[in-house]
Amino acid sequence: MQPAARPLAPTYQDRRWELPPDAVVRHGNVDDAARVLESRTLTVLTGAGISTDSGIPDYRSPDSPPRNPMTYQQFVGDDGFRRHYWARNHVGWQHVHRTHPNAGHRVLADLERRGVVRGVITQNVDLLHEDAGSRTVIDLHGRYDRVICLQCSRVISRAHLAERLDALNPGFVESVLDGGTTVADIEVAPDADAVIERTSHFRPADCEFCGGVLKPEIVYFGENVPRERVRQAFELVDSADALLVAGTSLTVMSGLRFVRHAAKAGMPVVVVNRGETRGDPLATVKVDAGVTETLTALAERL
Template sequence: MQPAARPLAPTYQERRWEHPPDAVIHHGTVDDAARLLEGRTVTALTGAGISTDSGIPDYRSPDSPPRNPMTYQQFVGDDAFRRHYWARNHVGWQHVNRTHPNAGHRVLAELEQRGVVRGVITQNVDLLHEDAGSRTVIDLHGRYDRVICLQCGRTISRAHLAERLDALNPGFVESVLDDGTTVADIEVAPDADAVIARTSHFRPADCEFCGGVLKPEIVYFGENVPRARVEQAYALVDSADALLVAGTSLTVMSGLRFVRHAAKAGQPVVIVNRGETRGDPLATVKVDAGVSETLVALGEML
């Protein structure tokens, strides 16, 4: 059954795009953000920056090295790209699977329990919001713990695939790690990926049901977020009085569209992020500070 169509956003004539009268602060403090959000329900939009304190580096912070993520077209169209991806992912998955929620994740879960936060839209695939206890979470870009066959559509767990890849590539993980628990000379990225050089001998696994190509249930660059998931996220934004953005530069439209949607609807927008974001011109309050400590402070004030 097709999801119900979302009502069209108000036109320029129907509703002014400017923020409401109390939305006059731009670059501000956590106190400014708390005053703005007090008494309002909130939808949270999070990105890689909320997970850095859990040991998962982000893509676009000032200290992040340059990366060239594999595109969907490269993955599906080239066996060598696909082999290289699975070799890197097999190592990176070991690290992400051992991470734990930090204070930023936990405070959003607590605020949801108190009725302040309606839910979380996350651009991350690490499932740390769920692990922290958040109940309403939209994993916009998918989740790292599932794998889908592009031919038959069957879904399997990443843990099951790990067992198969270990059997096909005995000793591979140990060959690029100091030991079985510590990432050594590799770099783990937010999509459970890792940068390693020795991948030419890695053997990826095909679907055990039909022999098709397996792909992480993650939205790649060049791939669209499923429309039903986008509509669900818009509805979550509409269900709250304000939008709280935490730990994302909003560089890609995938997340920025929700900030634009909230601003058009006249909702206050609070952005917490170190450094500039593409959504700063739409922010009611922008707090340029660390995500975890700022969210904890907000949690104590709201």
């Protein structure tokens, strides 16, 4: 019997939240956002919503199917769950590592070259900001292209692990994609977790140096963002005159804390996202619209 692919109960971060009834949300449009941000330098905080136009679905947009991302406790505590996860990730990797930046990523890279954007703090692990040419990027939740051993702390590339997993599981990806299905047809989460079920025969790989457990170098639910990375992110926020938030519902504190920090310091905060976010009451302007088109239009006005 295969282990459950998702938590049986929601974690704290997954619980539904609603804006308090007395919250004041300053809704506006691109012109309103541009008036707030013009002649200012920006730090940008991004989430999964900026990558949807690159073919990577998000977790919490109004049209997204319900998902409960894997927890750290599940990964380290259950051999069967790890096998199930690595099988799904091995298929999802085929999709995510072939994705490309979209216009939203490219706009932010261009604004950095122009000196408008100081840098990007991203909650994504897809590296599309770097691929688009952004130079100052803090990958808050890690990177999907690296794997770490939980015992000896060695880091290897995900591409190298893919070669080992292919050798251990010849024909596995092809067996998942039978009947003319392609990787693009399979639902893939932002952490490269593909929605497949037939995983009981998959063989995961241990660390080739010490035999320890391998884990993607990604911060999972129930795990803390490294303290030094958080410090650098706060410094990046403080180095700018305003904070622009794009494509995140700010459901988890790892991103929301930067909005709270900026608002407490009196910095203008502009939030661009489809649907409500936990940062809306703190925003100077909230633009309820698609990220790519909004960032493109905003760049033309800055």
